[in-house]
Amino acid sequence: MTADPADIAALSAAGFALVEVPIPPACLPGVVANLAILARHAAIARAAPVDPRVEAAEVFRP
Amino acid sequence: MDADLTSAASIAREVRAGRATARSVVAERLADIASRNPAFNAFTAVLGDQALADAAALDATIAVGADPGPLAGVPFAAKNLFDIEGLTTIAGSKILRDAPPANRDATVVARLKAAGAILVGVLNMDEFAYGFATENAHYGATRNPHDPARIAGGSSGGSAAAVAAGLVPLAIGSDTNGSIRVPAALCGVFGLKPTYGRLSRAGVFPFVDSFDHVGPFARCVDDLAAAFAAMDGPDPADPVCQTPGPVSDDAGRSLRVGVLDGWFRTGATDEALAAVDAVAAAFPGAAPAALPGAEAARSAAFCITAAEGAALHRRRLAERPFDFDFATRDRLLAGLFLPAEAVMAARRVRRAFQAEARALFERFDLLLAPATPCAAPRIGEATVVINGQDIPVRANLGLYTQPISFIGLPALVVPVAGAAGLPLGVQLIAPPWREDRLFAAARALEAAGFGAVQLPR
Numbered sequence: 001m002t003a004d005p006a007d008i009a010a011l012s013a014a015g016f017a018l019v020e021v022p023i024p025p026a027c028l029p030g031v032v033a034n035l036a037i038l039a040r041h042a043a044i045a046r047a048a049p050v051d052p053r054v055e056a057a058e059v060f061r062p
Numbered sequence: 063m064d065a066d067l068t069s070a071a072s073i074a075r076e077v078r079a080g081r082a083t084a085r086s087v088v089a090e091r092l093a094d095i096a097s098r099n100p101a102f103n104a105f106t107a108v109l110g111d112q113a114l115a116d117a118a119a120l121d122a123t124i125a126v127g128a129d130p131g132p133l134a135g136v137p138f139a140a141k142n143l144f145d146i147e148g149l150t151t152i153a154g155s156k157i158l159r160d161a162p163p164a165n166r167d168a169t170v171v172a173r174l175k176a177a178g179a180i181l182v183g184v185l186n187m188d189e190f191a192y193g194f195a196t197e198n199a200h201y202g203a204t205r206n207p208h209d210p211a212r213i214a215g216g217s218s219g220g221s222a223a224a225v226a227a228g229l230v231p232l233a234i235g236s237d238t239n240g241s242i243r244v245p246a247a248l249c250g251v252f253g254l255k256p257t258y259g260r261l262s263r264a265g266v267f268p269f270v271d272s273f274d275h276v277g278p279f280a281r282c283v284d285d286l287a288a289a290f291a292a293m294d295g296p297d298p299a300d301p302v303c304q305t306p307g308p309v310s311d312d313a314g315r316s317l318r319v320g321v322l323d324g325w326f327r328t329g330a331t332d333e334a335l336a337a338v339d340a341v342a343a344a345f346p347g348a349a350p351a352a353l354p355g356a357e358a359a360r361s362a363a364f365c366i367t368a369a370e371g372a373a374l375h376r377r378r379l380a381e382r383p384f385d386f387d388f389a390t391r392d393r394l395l396a397g398l399f400l401p402a403e404a405v406m407a408a409r410r411v412r413r414a415f416q417a418e419a420r421a422l423f424e425r426f427d428l429l430l431a432p433a434t435p436c437a438a439p440r441i442g443e444a445t446v447v448i449n450g451q452d453i454p455v456r457a458n459l460g461l462y463t464q465p466i467s468f469i470g471l472p473a474l475v476v477p478v479a480g481a482a483g484l485p486l487g488v489q490l491i492a493p494p495w496r497e498d499r500l501f502a503a504a505r506a507l508e509a510a511g512f513g514a515v516q517l518p519r
Contacts, residue, residue: 019398021380030392037457038368038396041361042404048358050407050414 070136070231070285074178077135080124084117084135088180091137095183095229102205104214104224106142107149108183113137116180131178133292138232141218142184143191144168144276145265153267154187154217156200157378157385168265169300170234170276170293177292182230185220189387191236191269192371192394193217194244194459199387203441206249207517208484212438215245215459218279222249225279226485226517232289233279238269239363240433240463242277246475247433247487250515252286252504253279257494258470259304261290262297270370271302273363273467281514283504286474290497306495312427312502319503320351320426322491325360326462330435331448337478337486338432344510345503351429353422359415359465362408369405372397389456416469423493428503432462433475433487466491474500476507477515485515 016023023031067073067087076082092110099105117135124130140146143153145164152158167175175181186204188196196204196219204219206212207227214223218235222245225233235242237255246253254277261276268274278289296305321342327335342348372379372394379398383391422429435458436446445452466473471494475487492499 015399019376021376021395021398023395024383027383027388027392027395030388031395034368034393034396035399038365038400041364042400042407044361045358045365045404045408045411048355048362048407048411048414050358050410052410054410054413 068228068231069282070133070280070288073136073231074132074134077124078130082135084120084180085114087135088113088117088137088182091182091230098227099229101210102207102223102227103202104185104204104220104227104229105139105183106152106186106201106220109181113180113182116175120178120180131176132288133174134178136179136232137182137230138174138179138234139183139185139221139224139230140171140181140233141187141221141235143187143236143267144171144184144234146171146181146184149184151267153191154189154198154201155386157382164265166265169262169297171265173293173295174234174289179232179292185218185224185233187220188217189390190371190375191217191238191241192390193456194240195456196220196245197441205441206438208250208515209438212440212484213248215248215434215438217241219245221279222246222251222253225249225251225281226514231280231285234276234289235279236266236269237275237277237467238273239367239467240460242279243433243463243473243475243487243489244459246279247477248438248485250477250479250485251279251281252283252477252514253277253475254286254290254497254500255467255473256290256497257306257472259302260306260472260495260497261293262300262303264297264299268374270367272366272370275467283501283508287501309495309498312499316347317345317427317499317503318425319345319348320422320429321348322353322429322431323350324352324354325356325465326353326431329448329453329458329461330432333437333480333482334432334435334486337480338430338488340478341476341488341507341512342430344507344512348430351422351426353418353429355411355415355418356465358411359468360461362411363464363468365400365404365408368393368397369400372400412468415465419469419471427492428499429491431466431489431491433489434459435461437480437482437484437486462489470494472497472500474504476504476512478512479515483518
């Protein structure tokens with residue numbers, strides 16, 4: 001964990017460079033709010049009691 | 063025309079018998095759409111000239127004694143993410159307006175036309191199908207025919223509203239997380255999300271390939287089944303479209319019906335649960351049924367949706383961010399940042415949840431669950447009060463549909479009139495490829511008095 005603004009700025013820049021999509025400043029509040037929602041859902045999915053050996057296949061058949 | 067031509071079945075019967083012409087049926091529908099659609103904003107384009115020409119061609123077919131097909135002369139409309147030859151597929155967006163027109167019809171559109179149905183127009187939706195409201199920033203909100211101050215649901219809101227208002231007897235839409243079932247419930251009509259891979263998605267603008275389905279809306283089960291039958295069949299143009307194997311015969315035995323509890327009875331209004339109980343009462347012996355992992359399934363569906371949706375639109379997000387509806391854009395942008403590890407975890411949840419459902423279907427033939435937690439919210443309403451709590455509308459209308467589409471189970475929404483006069487819906491859920499069982503159960507419910515919710519006079 002870091003609270004150093006320089007570290008956070010570097011991490012953010014690296015993240016934006018990774019997705020290669022510039023986030024317009026006007027969009028940041030909405031994106032951050034949606035990231036919080038996604039983070040909550042990701043945490044619920046990660047916490048599910050699923051054997052990690054279960055296949056995460058890309059092609060799904062019902 | 064003296065016969066009641068409000069259902070697809072009655073129209074096809076009269077046209078096939080030569081007691082009505084397809085052209086007269088279509089002309090009447092076009093006039094009605096011109097008159098009443100402005101109140102609902104269900105259509106984004108009406109294809110009047112082409113529809114009249116197609117109808118005249120069908121009448122000519124009948125005149126020479128050829129079979130015009132089982133849906134002869136039945137007007138239908140399609141969500142504007144289906145390719146229509148000669149028309150630009152906009153998928154509810156501004157960005158795609160300048161794209162070239164489609165050079166052929168989507169497979170299911172072509173199959174409906176081949177069955178004799180006449181396409182009369184295309185329908186409003188949430189931008190790129192990412193929403194449950196059809197409050198479209200570019201084309202306006204679609205209004206619920208039961209109360210124009212309320213949403214029609216989404217993302218196939220135009221499809222549900224057009225059928226509920228009686229503008230067309232049949233419409234088609236798509237369902238990724240609930241986009242057929244939510245608007246069908248809120249507009250009080252029947253809607254079918256078939257098994258994942260059952261109906262071809264070729265020529266349908268995608269959203270989340272892992273969960274995308276297409277299906278019909280209608281005001282009665284026979285019409286829903288007829289539309290499904292016309293669209294059914296393998297299609298090599300859609301890599302997930304399969305031919306189902308043989309299924310067991312349910313004839314002569316009572317269905318074992320389970321009423322999903324736990325997650326599926328948490329967070330809903332009393333009237334939404336009462337609707338489920340009313341449907342359950344029509345099946346003697348219906349019993350509570352537990353489907354563990356539904357909350358994780360819903361969350362995992364949320365993550366995969368965000369990731370796949372963001373991947374699909376990445377270039378558009380980079381090049382034209384301000385041409386998106388801001389709500390769609392910010393959700394998609396957030397999806398770009400979801401780590402691959404979270405998506406892999408979500409896929410494992412999918413496998414595990416599928417196993418839970420398979421085990422449950424060893425004990426039950428059919429499952430029941432609410433389609434939505436509440437009746438249609440008002441347009442522009444960000445939250446609704448459920449059991450004394452303020453609940454965000456857009457995020458929660460798919461609470462009970464997302465876990466089901468996540469594992470590709472077929473689900474049919476049966477409309478139920480709520481206590482306040484607004485419609486609600488109940489999902490009938492079957493094992494994969496058992497659409498036949500859904501239709502049989504829905505027909506039994508129709509015989510017991512359930513049906514499309516009547517519009518207020």
